[in-house]
Amino acid sequence: MLLTYKVGSMFAGIGGTCLGFKQAGADIVWANEMDKNACITYKENFGEDYLKEGNILEVNKTAIPKLDILIGGFPCQAFSIAGYRKGFEDERGNVFFQIIEVLKAQEKVHGQLPKAIMLENVKNLKSHDKGNTYKIIKEALEAFGYTVKSEILNSMEHGNVPQNRERIFIVGFQDAGQAERFEFPDKIPLTNHLNNIIDRNNKLEDKYYYTDASQYYPMLQEAMHSTETTYQLRRVYVRENRRNVAPTLTANMGTGGHNVPLILDYQNNIRKLTPEECLLLQGFPKDFTFPAKMANGPKYKQAGNSVTVPVIKRVATNIIKVLDKEKVMNNIDF
Known part of the structure; x- marks a missing residue:
């Protein structure tokens, strides 16, 4: 240049x-x-x-x-x-x-x-x-x-x-x-596939996981089987992404509820994507970081x-x- x-x-x-x-x-x-x-x-x-x-x-x-x-x-x-x-x-x-x-x-x-x-x-x-x-x-x-x-x-x-x-x-x-x-x-x-970005191996903070205490857990457990794609909870059904990519990330992820895409890890645990994973799914480099004390709601919204x-x-x-x-x-x- x-x-x-x-x-x-x-x-x-x-x-x-x-x-x-x-x-x-x-x-x-x-x-x-x-x-x-x-x-x-x-x-x-x-x-x-x-x-x-x-x-x-x-x-x-x-x-x-x-x-x-x-x-x-x-x-x-x-x-x-x-x-x-x-x-x-x-x-x-x-x-x-x-x-x-x-x-x-x-x-x-x-x-x-x-x-x-x-x-x-x-x-x-x-x-x-x-x-x-x-x-x-x-x-x-x-x-x-x-x-x-x-x-x-x-x-x-x-x-x-x-x-x-x-x-x-x-x-x-x-x-x-x-x-x-x-x-x-x-x-x-x-060539940059989901599992290059998403960590399905390691246990993360409990707040990202769905457990049997959630009313949606049985529905999620029944629908989520692939460790190659993402899912979305739509209250009355679970949508699997057939292209093995993430759906369009939206600012509504920051409003709580069921707007954050879900994944199944290699131990069959069901969890939400983290805000940091959402940044990576927007192509940000790993050294681009959120401020340490910022809450997850604003992080998801920003991503x-x-x-x-x-x-x-x-x-x-x-x-x-x-x-x-x-x-x-x-x-x-x-």
């Missing part, structure tokens, strides 16, 4: 999108997140230099440094199957327009817009409101001169991570030629709210390759 691109990250969460871009060689110079616990985890792993904690509605956007790339996984609940799918009627959907406000501020203060933009959301964003939601987003970005492409990528197909997680990625470039040269990453083989890091890295790498090539072709200094 010929230079380091300055990246700003909106709705940064615990930093999965930031980490993917850092791994691709970019430099994160500004990030924003409003969830208090997510900010604690972010600072634990990235330090405190550039994260601005607080509601994006209240952030001084004119103070954001000049950006080459703007990234963001804006809140998806308003567009997801799991939510009510109110879209822009939901305040979480309305925060998309804060991305537009950041672009306005970049143009006003720095005299130019970020050269590229990457947004991530649930795949149902594309079909929400018969396609009108995506159309509004695309047209809003095009009004700032971006040529926009989008594609749905699955973590187990594009990130070599054993989680069935489909997300839409929206990528835009100020230069139409760059947009034309940009390609989303191809599918790759899944489910995050992104799959290797997918982000592959998209980021392709964005940077396009920008680097443009510099070589035109012998310009960004």
